[in-house]
Amino acid sequence: MQFAKRAGAVAAIALSALILQGAVGRVEAQTTIKVVVNGEPITSNEINQRAKLLGLFMRGQSAASIQRAAEEELIDDKLKILEAKRVGISISDREIDTAFAGFAQRLKITPAQMTQALAQQGVDASSFKTRLRTQMMWQQLVVGRFRSTINISDAEILDALDKKGDTKDKEKLVKREGTTNEYNLQQVILVVPAQGGNAEARLREAEALRAKANGCDGLQSLVRPLKEAVVKPLGKRTEDELPDVFRGVLADVPIGKLSKPQRTPLGIEMVAVCEKRQISGDFTIRSKVEDELRQKQGELMSRRYLNDLKRIAVINYRR
Known part of the structure; x- marks a missing residue:
């Protein structure tokens, strides 16, 4: 399932902007607990770190809006991590380091340069890796839960090609060429x-x-x-x-x-x-369209899964 690719692309764009900029953010000297999610705390420092990262691609929005978005994303992350632990899913440090290096590779820089670029914005690389770990665990969770329930029919594939106006690929698909x-x-x-x-x-x-x-x-x-x-x-x-x-x-x-x-x-x-x-040969066309449709369905199921977790969660805000 590929519904996590969009988040990866956004992160890559954000990091490109990060490298071109260079402002150094001030790191908070003290930290306090702001939210408790099912007994797990979220600190002011975590929120500030996430806000600095989100601020790279939330252009034109106020600092207060970015802070709220960071807080809500961290609440979601806590629920995802707790659910992953309950199911028994974990991601090794080696996998995280490889994924981190993959981001750097797509930006045509080294992992060390990426770490430095993050630091220039006041973001510790470990915070970015924590976000990566959560995304990877959540993807495994959703794939494991819904893989067998997502079925794409031929009619849906042809309909998607119609909507894209791709008559050439549709003809190949119908004729099963090559x-x-x-x-x-x-x-x-x-x-x-x-x-x-x-x-x-x-x-x-x-x-x-x-x-x-x-x-x-x-x-x-x-x-x-x-x-x-x-x-x-x-x-x-x-x-x-x-x-x-x-x-x-x-x-x-x-x-x-x-x-x-x-x-x-x-x-x-x-x-x-x-x-x-x-x-x-038509399988290549079919596979690409099917992946797009699966991604859309996966995103929908991911939102429903998270909403189910929120509905039964105990979330205490400390103002």
């Missing part, structure tokens, strides 16, 4: 730090790992002993949905094996081909 490859993938990242990183040594580690890999089920255990390395499920991707560095290179990779290591801003990256199948 074929393409669909892969089920896992991504392996061996991080190379911007300062003092040894890319050649990491490349040798990647090649050794590639030689050992023989199936996706055991990939996590193979990568676990390596420092600063992570395995991420990419799920099912058609050829045109692959990351740029891997397009055109997976056709000859056997199932259960890793692709040739690629140097990227994050370090050394490979993908493991867990499954491969040939599908009709």
Whole structure:
């Protein structure tokens, strides 16, 4: 499910603005409890930190409006975190660091530069990472709860193409033209730090790992002993949905094996081909439209889920 992508895009735009600016915000010396959510406190410092971040893309709004928005978002976050704990969902520090580095990569800067840019606005990188962690946990929660209930029919897909005025793709979909490859993938990242990183040594580690890999089920255990390395499920991707560095290179990779290591801003990256199948070319069109419709339905279900949590929550404001 991709309903969290929009929040990621907004955050990236906000951080771009952050880098171009440079005003240094004053950090509060003291902090007080402002809200208690099901026994969990939200402090004035947390609200101020979130307000500085939200203020980057809430242009034209008053400081009071931004503070209220920050407070309400933190209340939502507390409910999401408590629900994730109840269900047993957690996100590791390694996953958060990888996601943080991914944001920096999209902005064409290093994680250290991103940390510095945040600090220039008076925002600690740990606050940004806490927000990331909450978003990632919530996405897992919503996906896990509603995956089986979201079904997109052919009629809905054709209707969506009609509304977009995309007659060409609609014709391809109806005629079922051509074929393409669909892969089920896992991504392996061996991080190379911007300062003092040894890319050649990491490349040798990647090649050794590639030689050992023989199936996706055991990939996590193979990568676990390596420092600063992570395995991420990419799920099912058609050829045109692959990351740029891997397009055109997976056709000859056997199932259960890793692709040739690629140097990227994050370090050394490979993908493991867990499954491969040939599908009709119209699937690419169908998949994109279906993802858009799933995102809309996912956002709706996410709001309903959060509203259900709010309805039974005990929220005490301290003014």
